[in-house]
Amino acid sequence: MDLVDLDGLSSRLNVIKTFSDMSDPEDIDALVRQLRPRLRNVIGATIGKGGEGKTTVTTNLAYVLAEAEKEKGRQGKPTKPILYIELDSNGNGRLNLGIRGSEFDDDGLGFFEALTEDKGLKVVQGVRPYLDMVVSGCHNADIPSSVTKLSDKYGITSYLLLAALLAQISHRYRWILLDFSPGDKMIQRMGLAACTHLIAPMKGSDNAVIEGLGTLATLVRQIRRLNHEVAIVSLVFLGYRRVNDQPTSQLTNLREKIGILLDRAHISREVLVSAFIRDGATTANLARNYGMPAGEFALAAAGQLLESDTGKPVDRPRDENGRYADPKRALDLAGDYISVATQVIQLVRQRNQELHGDEASHC
């Protein structure tokens, strides 16, 4: 693991000054047209309410995608790493990936300075093989006021700061996963302006889930001017029971209710992928406490995770009562993340092909 400064990036502040919509309203459209094709590998995870599992789902998908790159590397195929970025100031992604309080944890200061002061972007390289992350934390809470000041001066182009930053580094990464909550409008706008595909984690009761989805659909509409490409690519259901390898009526009924809403909103039911993450709060919480994604936790629970330096097996994780984590449950959960990642990425690739096609037809 290494803290790497991605410097040599050109000024994002100059970009928003140059293309400020205060002078010519067409400037902003010109900027958006330039940025969009470079952001097609940016996937955002968000939903209209907090605590839906954004961080758990995003860090786990990032890990699964990084493992897939590792496998490609073994087969001698071309590879690129995955980048995980959390915009929220709770910085819980640090817990899920086990770097909270480590020497790499700057509470989001580096990201804040890169975003609002044009500094180089600090990336923790190799959090896991083929997985990099940008650390977030309490400094992320200062982003909204800085961006508000900029938007007072330069208008809504300022919400493209993150998009302009990611457009310069996206070619280095297979996928960039953005984890952001709807809590702060400024953060939410920057996140939505930067990604092309959205996944919406959904956990819990019908009404709350449906309400959250409605809010997200509204936000997507509101960001159109800054990002005409962003769309919900997949809903990711988390924490629903699975019996005999099938979802129970709790999930099938919820899916049907959401399906009707999707029909009304002219959104394809394809977003309702069949894979889902089963109910496993105990295992998920233990994995987070150990700073491990589900796949890694499953290996540890089975006594098969090896220390990278000594090659010795890592101690098997235990719960607060000293009992070993159940390896079968851990493996099932890890398998769910692989299935979800496979289906989500398939939809993302499909959409990207359509977007490329659109481009060609405009030429």
Ligand SMILES: Nc1ncnc2c1ncn2[C@@H]1O[C@H](COP(=O)(O)OP(=O)(O)OP(=O)(O)O)[C@@H](O)[C@H]1O
């Ligand atoms: N498989 C699962 N089954 C049930 N609950 C789960 C599962 N995985 C995670 N959880 C629970 O989901 C909760 C939400 O997790 P997470 O922090 O990922 O949400 P979030 O949307 O990022 O929250 P915030 O809005 O605070 O950033 C956690 O309390 C965790 O215990």
Ligand SMILES: [Mg+2]
């Ligand atoms: Mg979170």
